[in-house]
Amino acid sequence: MEVKFNPIDMQTWPRGQIYYYFSKIAPTGYSLTVDLDVTIMKSVLRERNIKFFPAYLWLTTKLLNRQIEFKVAMVDEVLGYWDFLTPLYATFHEDDKTISLMWTEYNDSFPAFYKRYLENQQKYGTNHGILAQPACLPPANCYTVSAIPWVDFKHFSLHGYENKPYYLPTVEAGKFHENNNKTLMPLSITVHHATTDGWHIKNFLEELQHEMNNPEVWAFEQ
Numbered sequence: 001m002e003v004k005f006n007p008i009d010m011q012t013w014p015r016g017q018i019y020y021y022f023s024k025i026a027p028t029g030y031s032l033t034v035d036l037d038v039t040i041m042k043s044v045l046r047e048r049n050i051k052f053f054p055a056y057l058w059l060t061t062k063l064l065n066r067q068i069e070f071k072v073a074m075v076d077e078v079l080g081y082w083d084f085l086t087p088l089y090a091t092f093h094e095d096d097k098t099i100s101l102m103w104t105e106y107n108d109s110f111p112a113f114y115k116r117y118l119e120n121q122q123k124y125g126t127n128h129g130i131l132a133q134p135a136c137l138p139p140a141n142c143y144t145v146s147a148i149p150w151v152d153f154k155h156f157s158l159h160g161y162e163n164k165p166y167y168l169p170t171v172e173a174g175k176f177h178e179n180n181n182k183t184l185m186p187l188s189i190t191v192h193h194a195t196t197d198g199w200h201i202k203n204f205l206e207e208l209q210h211e212m213n214n215p216e217v218w219a220f221e222q
Helices: 016-025 039-047 052-064 110-124 198-212
Strands: 005-007 029-037 072-075 078-082 086-093 098-103 142-147 170-173 177-179 182-192
Touching: 029 198, 039 052, 039 182, 052 086, 052 110, 052 142, 052 170, 052 198, 098 110, 182 198
Parallel strands: 086 142, 142 170
Antiparallel strands: 005 078, 029 182, 072 078, 086 098, 170 182, 177 182
8 A cells, every 4th residue: 555644734633732741741652561361362263274463464454543642653754643653573584593683564454465465574584693584674654563472561662862753653562371261462662752641552452462362253254
């Protein structure tokens, strides 16, 4: 899909003053971690022999794309938002324990996205180096979403060390753990307060849990 960047009119944008305060006067970012119930999603996907990780990538991206606040970016010193985000994620190499970054363009259809994800893995999955897809750079509308499947963390916070405006979210999942016959997955989201408030994260997490409880609605559509 062709992605469009939409400039924001600061004079009419409801977040105009909030953006200015948290980006210029008191630059602030924050992160929080919750446990999500993946019992149903994990079971249903396993029955259909569908990998959990790409389903997690797609579902997270789909729900972030519902709110403009998660898609705000600065392009050529112009503030705006992308029509949609595309996931940039890490693939792990067992041979030397390194990672390489990959991306799969977002598609509204999970089966279409899943097919492209598997094709990318087959074509580029064994490529080492920072970019597994070396022929081109990641699209500008990429955001970081990944997992640390070996660690059941209580909190995860990502720290950037570049002094440049970056407003897209970062999402990280952790190791599954069992509690009261449920399979739980820690999920951390890091955002910039200039563009994203707790209300937006609350909506995202509620929708994410709902979709994880109903994978038959989206996982098998044609």
